[in-house]
Amino acid sequence: MTFAQRLTAPGWYRAALGTALMFAFGGALVVGVRALYGWDPLFNWDAIITVGALIAAPFGYLVGIGCFDYWFYWASGRPTRPEDHSGHGARSWKDYFRVNTDHKVIGIQYIVTTMFFFIAGGLMAMLMRAELAQPGTQFVDPNTFNGLFSVHASLMIFLFIIPVFAGIANFVIPLMIGAPDMAFPRLNALSFWMLPIAGVMMLASFFVEGGAFATGWTAYAPLSTETPLGQQFFTVGVQFAGASSIATALNFLVTIITMRAPGMTFWRMPLLVWANFTTSLLVVIATPFIAGSQFFVLLDRSLGTHFFTPGAGGDVLMYQHVFWFYSHPAVYIMMLPGFGIISEVISTNARKPVFGYRMMAFSLVAIVILGFTVWAHHMFVSGMFSWLRVPMMITTMLIAVPTGIKIFSWLATLWRGVIHLRTPMLFALGFITMFTLGGISGIMLAVVPFDIHVSDTYFIVAHIHYVLFGGSVFTIFAGIYHWFPKMTGRMYDETLGKLHFWLSFIFFNLTFGPMHLVGIDGMPRRVADYAEQYATWNAIISISAFIFGASFLIFLYNMIASWRHGPAAAANPWRAHSIEWQVSSPPPIFNFDEIPTVVGGPYEYGTPGAVHAVFKEKAPAQVPAPAGGGGAPPPTE
Amino acid sequence: MESASIAAGHAAHDQEHEHHGPPEANVSSRVEAQFLGMLLFIVSELMLFGAFFTAYFFIRVVAESGWFPIDGQDLPVAIAAVNSGILLSSSLTMHWALEGARRGNRRALQVGLLTTFGLGLTFLTIQVNEYVHLGFPISENAQTSVFYGLTGLHGAHVVVGLTLLGMATTRAFRGHYSPEQHRGVEVPGIYWHFVDIMWIFVFSTLYIL
Numbered sequence: 012m013t014f015a016q017r018l019t020a021p022g023w024y025r026a027a028l029g030t031a032l033m034f035a036f037g038g039a040l041v042v043g044v045r046a047l048y049g050w051d052p053l054f055n056w057d058a059i060i061t062v063g064a065l066i067a068a069p070f071g072y073l074v075g076i077g078c079f080d081y082w083f084y085w086a087s088g089r090p091t092r093p094e095d096h097s098g099h100g101a102r103s104w105k106d107y108f109r110v111n112t113d114h115k116v117i118g119i120q121y122i123v124t125t126m127f128f129f130i131a132g133g134l135m136a137m138l139m140r141a142e143l144a145q146p147g148t149q150f151v152d153p154n155t156f157n158g159l160f161s162v163h164a165s166l167m168i169f170l171f172i173i174p175v176f177a178g179i180a181n182f183v184i185p186l187m188i189g190a191p192d193m194a195f196p197r198l199n200a201l202s203f204w205m206l207p208i209a210g211v212m213m214l215a216s217f218f219v220e221g222g223a224f225a226t227g228w229t230a231y232a233p234l235s236t237e238t239p240l241g242q243q244f245f246t247v248g249v250q251f252a253g254a255s256s257i258a259t260a261l262n263f264l265v266t267i268i269t270m271r272a273p274g275m276t277f278w279r280m281p282l283l284v285w286a287n288f289t290t291s292l293l294v295v296i297a298t299p300f301i302a303g304s305q306f307f308v309l310l311d312r313s314l315g316t317h318f319f320t321p322g323a324g325g326d327v328l329m330y331q332h333v334f335w336f337y338s339h340p341a342v343y344i345m346m347l348p349g350f351g352i353i354s355e356v357i358s359t360n361a362r363k364p365v366f367g368y369r370m371m372a373f374s375l376v377a378i379v380i381l382g383f384t385v386w387a388h389h390m391f392v393s394g395m396f397s398w399l400r401v402p403m404m405i406t407t408m409l410i411a412v413p414t415g416i417k418i419f420s421w422l423a424t425l426w427r428g429v430i431h432l433r434t435p436m437l438f439a440l441g442f443i444t445m446f447t448l449g450g451i452s453g454i455m456l457a458v459v460p461f462d463i464h465v466s467d468t469y470f471i472v473a474h475i476h477y478v479l480f481g482g483s484v485f486t487i488f489a490g491i492y493h494w495f496p497k498m499t500g501r502m503y504d505e506t507l508g509k510l511h512f513w514l515s516f517i518f519f520n521l522t523f524g525p526m527h528l529v530g531i532d533g534m535p536r537r538v539a540d541y542a543e544q545y546a547t548w549n550a551i552i553s554i555s556a557f558i559f560g561a562s563f564l565i566f567l568y569n570m571i572a573s574w575r576h577g578p579a580a581a582a583n584p585w586r587a588h589s590i591e592w593q594v595s596s597p598p599p600i601f602n603f604d605e606i607p608t609v610v611g612g613p614y615e616y617g618t619p620g621a622v623h624a625v626f627k628e629k630a631p632a633q634v635p636a637p638a639g640g641g642g643a644p645p646p647t648e
Numbered sequence: 649m650e651s652a653s654i655a656a657g658h659a660a661h662d663q664e665h666e667h668h669g670p671p672e673a674n675v676s677s678r679v680e681a682q683f684l685g686m687l688l689f690i691v692s693e694l695m696l697f698g699a700f701f702t703a704y705f706f707i708r709v710v711a712e713s714g715w716f717p718i719d720g721q722d723l724p725v726a727i728a729a730v731n732s733g734i735l736l737s738s739s740l741t742m743h744w745a746l747e748g749a750r751r752g753n754r755r756a757l758q759v760g761l762l763t764t765f766g767l768g769l770t771f772l773t774i775q776v777n778e779y780v781h782l783g784f785p786i787s788e789n790a791q792t793s794v795f796y797g798l799t800g801l802h803g804a805h806v807v808v809g810l811t812l813l814g815m816a817t818t819r820a821f822r823g824h825y826s827p828e829q830h831r832g833v834e835v836p837g838i839y840w841h842f843v844d845i846m847w848i849f850v851f852s853t854l855y856i857l
């Protein structure tokens with residue numbers, strides 16, 4: 012290929028060109044408008060960076076990398092290129108760096124990309140713990156510290172937990188429901204390629220004048236409307252992460268509704284499918300609210316609007332209402348897919364059907380509905396209407412009921428099961444205990460007087476890490492270990508996996524457990540320094556945190572080494588029933604030769620001869636009859 | 649997605665022995681994927697408008713900041729009402745275009761799409777003209793922020809709608825769409841109706857209430 016061809020063909024060269032061109036275009040637009048109005052200075056770098064680098068350049072990159080090529084042909088009415096499936100499947104590692112429409116490739120792209128941001132966010136946590144190891148200022152100044160915890164949280168939430176679940180689901184869900192791919196493969200690719208934009212922006216904010224955004228991941232107005240340029244990187248970055256997340260959720264919903272295999276009724280879907288179905292509902296409904304909240308901040312910052320200026324008629328608390336109307340459901344967006352993973356792992360490794368399968372599905376739906384009625388429990392000390400406190404306390408306690416149903420169902424599934432303590436199972440059991448602890452501190456926080464006492468202390472830090480690390484991240488580890496053989500076709504090292512679990516489980520508790528105590532004692536969160544009286548506990552916390560962080564290296568080594576030269580995996584090493592285990596490891600490029608027919612529930616473990624799905628014997632190709640909306644049970648073969 | 653690619657898919661399927669493609673997915677719902685996708689997208693768009701209406705509610709009702717006329721400045725209700733009529737009538741021409749596609753009347757399809765596009769563009773032009781003559785900037789106070797914010801958000805949706813319509817129009821003139829195959833008109837049409845209905849809410853809350 013000549014250089015000119017490289018610049019016009021989809022790929023990284025054209026992406027670089029597109030990024031540069033659009034940056035120049037956006038910058039020129041700003042300068043042009045300022046020249047037209049005679050504003051001084053002509054070169055306002057805040058505006059040039061906002062419009063050129065943050066808003067225009069990403070579109071240049073997306074067009075350049077090739078996300079829109081097909082649609083351009085389609086829109087202009089020209090014949091679209093015949094589908095030769097060259098954008099399907101990955102033959103070498105290089106294919107993972109191209110736009111690819113295969114859900115399996117996209118799934119792995121998601122997981123690896125989000126792991127990168129997980130490591131970046133984790134290193135920031137290590138630096139914060141180093142700073143907090145003793146009172147006083149050691150390594151970073153307070154403003155940098157504020158930037159560190161803000162970027163740490165934003166990366167972990169928007170670039171790791173939410174999208175890594177999308178990655179796992181991307182790989183597994185189409186296989187699980189017997190579909191050859193997602194409903195909108197090109198939209199799926201676009202969702203993935205939008206994601207790194209958000210992460211790169213958040214990381215890049217460290218390098219602009221005034222440092223990274225330092226307002227926490229919550230970016231409360233009016234603080235966020237007055238801080239330096241770094242804030243803009245969060246405000247715009249979140250829009251890309253949000254758009255990516257909405258597009259994926261929409262794709263999951265359409266895929267699950269319209270592309271299930273014959274016989275796969277809603278009541279025969281594995282609970283992971285249910286979990287992602289309900290999560291996607293939350294994403295589609297709630298995520299636009301965080302987009303809205305950040306639009307207001309962006310407008311206030313860039314165009315001088317007064318959404319949050321009380322003197323000009325604005326309302327400061329409106330930010331928190333809009334923000335938490337998304338961000339409370341977001342905690343379920345970060346948890347429900349994990350619930351699904353745990354149901355799969357526990358039932359497979361205990362060789363028992365999930366106890367109360369229908370209640371498990373109903374409780375997911377109940378969480379979705381109740382999740383929209385509790386947002387103001389984050390605002391008990393904000394000065395909002397005091398009459399809203401008690402209703403929010405009650406709904407918050409109510410939402411623990413469906414969550415409790417799930418915990419008890421898992422315990423009942425384990426009861427008298429034939430338990431195989433493999434690594435994913437260990438993480439699943441670790442999840443149950445840790446998430447229950449996090450749930451209990453959540454109930455404590457629902458109680459208004461207690462919440463007022465521990466507001467903005469380390470108790471909150473402890474709670475969020477028990478639910479998000481002991482909860483979500485443990486389920487992510489469980490899921491990655493569980494489907495690692497399916498994704499890579501190789502087995503991971505069980506000994507290293509167990510070592511990883513025990514080290515992270517023990518030192519997770521030693522890191523975050525004591526934070527409850529110092530929190531109740533009144534140690535404020537989000538501060539780079541602290542009083543002498545907390546020194547001992549913080550030293551212990553920091554040392555534990557370093558070992559906890561190091562335990563991740565074992566995981567990383569295990570994944571990389573096993574992917575390269577682990578022993579080949581069988582098609583179904585866990586003897587699971589769901590469909591993804593009935594095809595080879597890794598799955599064939601188009602998932603199936605023939606769409607399977609579902610003939611029973613997904614968890615009929617312990618029933619001799621029970622199967623979830625069957626593949627037709629090689630028969631002359633015939634068009635399968637549509638199974639109708641509800642999907643009547645097909646004739647058994 | 650459309651006829652061309654579907655035909656290509658079938659071609660790949662016919663020569664199965666040379667070219668192995670994915671198996672045909674089972675159709676597990678009576679609702680079509682594109683249709684459902686657009687509906688879900690509209691749900692999420694509705695919520696985005698919901699966030700802006702929340703801002704409006706908090707500023708006007710909760711903070712009791714009052715509403716237009718502010719300091720003698722008022723919104724041009726009459727012009728906006730005429731403009732509403734223009735936008736709403738474009739929903740009718742959109743329907744006409746779609747009926748044309750359904751009956752195989754290419755002329756009606758083309759003229760209908762063009763008229764819809766023209767009416768949408770007229771709406772947008774009048775809206776921009778209104779902005780120019782309003783006499784207060786977006787940064788005057790919270791009310792003007794909400795006013796420009798909501799109408800601007802709606803205007804952005806009109807632009808998206810016009811882009812989709814533009815694609816459908818281009819394709820209609822290039823000979824695409826038939827009574828059997830007109831999803832490329834139907835789906836932008838749904839979006840266009842959504843944009844029109846949304847305007848009723850924006851107009852009545854900002855200008856009338």
Ligand SMILES: [Cu+2]
Nearest residue numbers: 339386388389
């Ligand atoms: Cu909450």
